[in-house]
Amino acid sequence: MPVEAPALLRELSETWRSFGRDESSGLLRACAMTLIVAAAESDDPQDLGSILSSLMRLHPSRTIVLRACPKRDEIDARTSVQCWMPFGRHQQICGEWIEISAGTARLAEVVPLLLGLTVPDLPVVLWLRHTALGFVDSLRPVLPLATRVIVDTSEALDAAPALAEVESLTHGPWRVADLAWGRITRWRKALAGMLAALPAPRSGRLQWAGEKMSMPACYLAAWLRAAFPGLALELSSCDPVLPPARVGRIRVVQLTGPGLEMRLERPAGGSSVTVFTNGLASGLVFPSLDESALLAEELGIAARDRIFESALAAARAV
């Protein structure tokens, strides 16, 4: 049986009506946007569900999860409602959830479904969980609907092709965000806080784990070079073993100049960062970040992110 957007919306309405009959006073339907999540068949449904559920508490949405399944031929869809009880409240808040599975070859047929399922007049956010699945081309007709397209290049083994993928998405009215950029917010904040009161650096070194430069390292290098034009920044790997992106791959940031000797060092697998500034040592904690926290940071930003745009533009030269 073909899957049709009106039928899915009727199904959701029916669910709300049945809730209304059963628990008329205890539910609040919440929605601030449509969040379309492009996921792979291999993505653990529980992991993804948990990320999106915790995200929904901060950013209530109609969430549409689209799974690309290379070996399937059919298109399936199901709807549900996810509710949670905020601490200290007596009313559950609920968001809508639609899950669509489609063979990779049939992704183009899903596009009309997505167009029919977006919530009218509210922002549409497209989260491309994997940029290398052929999603981008299939979903191009959806891009103009999106106010924001979010990608995550954190896991990319090499920054150069990942950067090209991000750049290929920038040619439209939507705004592009990369969760890899959010992974370096703490590095940037620490450096900005310290450098605000110190002389500008002239030279430095940035080191990472993994054979090739990761995107977070690439972004951090680009940000430093854009912030301090003329900065001679040496880039190198210090450990061939590639850790998972959530642990963090940047190991050392060292900056020097007249009156400035600064080194931030993060051990393999650690969340604490040792800071040496002009002979003084101190410590910082950079906890590992899951996708839910990174997405929440992105979705919390309403304005155009000019700092990211500047860093993205500068990343080409890294």
Add this chain to the structure above:
Amino acid sequence: MAVPNLLDDPLRFDRSTPPAAVVIFGANGDLTRRKLMPALYRLAFERRLAQGFAVVGISRTPLSDADFRIRMRAGVEKYLEDSPFDAALWEDFERGLTYLAGDLEDAALYTALRARLDAVAAERRTAGNVLFYLSTQPSYYARVAEGLGAAGLHRPTAPGSWRRIIVEKPFGHDTASARELNTRLQGVFAERDIYRIDHYLGKETVQNILAFRFGNGIFEPLWNRRYVDHVQITTAESIGVEGRGAYYQEAGALRDMIQNHLLQVTATIAMEPPAVFDANAARDERAKLLRSIRIPTQDEVARHAVAGQYGPADVGGAHVAGFREEPGVNPGSRTETYAAVTLFVENWRWAGVPFYIRTGKRLPKRVTDIAIQFHSAPLSLFDDGEPGRWPNLLVLRIQPEEGISMRFSSKRPGAGMTLRPVSMDFNYGTSFGERSPSAYETLLLDALQGDPTLYTRQDMVEASWAVVQPILDVWANAPLAFPNYAAGSWGPAESDAMLARRGHAWRIP
């Protein structure tokens, strides 16, 4: 396009909070337990406080640091809203809490405080920054400030450090005392370091009024005398004075609510858009609006203001005592527990538009809202028997169900053109799953970060007193036939009559 400063990323970097010690005068009081300490704890929970943070509680009662911590923990556990209590976090937080007992009028207290602050700065690394919080009886405000001044505690001890003072309302009990208080505070602290707190301005929903008005294009063109018929601002409490009888008897509804909170809300509703959104531009506009409110002459007070006091009643099967029967209240008290005023803003935008403001205790429900009633359609096309009966109404709900609703007319289904009022509703909870910070969290953080935008300024305080002073003067000498409304009702009949004279009626919120 200008190149942004890449080291400053306000979209992603939280404003940093400098290390500081908060000194609370009146630390054994209700406000500290119910509001201040839960707010500070919650800020610690959110990691919004600097690592170098400490609280020094000051009160007359002798207490050890350990006893003070036990009391504060009990308060936080009881009054923390919308958040779980984290015992491990509390253990870390309470290490920064110390207590100092003493008489606020004794110079020795301030000498001891100096020694304590020096010790705290060394142990807790507070960098010499101190935020003094006056949560004492108002009669002590000036004396505490002068005590701090005499001990030199108002002066920063290190380059780049600061000393600030937060003053709780009431700022005086009339125009003269407000001026005197300001003069004495400014005799010690510079105006930029005096933070007069009006917690209504810290409420998310009050701040949202500015977002609603100046962040949308469709409302501001209607926000004037041409389209607005009148404005009603209501703050109703269903409870009585709840053990605050002695204080309330000295204050009354006009001083307790209208002079400060509700005039600030009125200013937020009616002010002109500031040129930029910074501390002084927004406060300049609020102050300008307050100065534009027509000050009633003594002859006008009877027509423009109504005082009420609740009497006993049976409500929901229970007997509710009248105000004069409340503990701590003089049986012959002339204090008003209800006040309603009609104000006019004398500027081009609002000339002739009445702003009706009411507040009271023992009213039927707890609610705060602002209703903008628009003019009726100029011509009634549809003969529904009641032309103009349901004009458009925009309601900004501050509490308890924060949101915005718009009333308009719609055709009833079926034959004929019968209209019925319907409501289009926005509920804050529907769009934002996030917890809203409490007003005290917002305001304490602002003071620690040196942002006075949501604090009132001396000129605003004096302008507010100027509006209510003639009413206070008349009521002080007028024969008041109290009690004049029953507990559980919407206030005295004279209040309804005040609106009826202009063809208006109070809404039922």
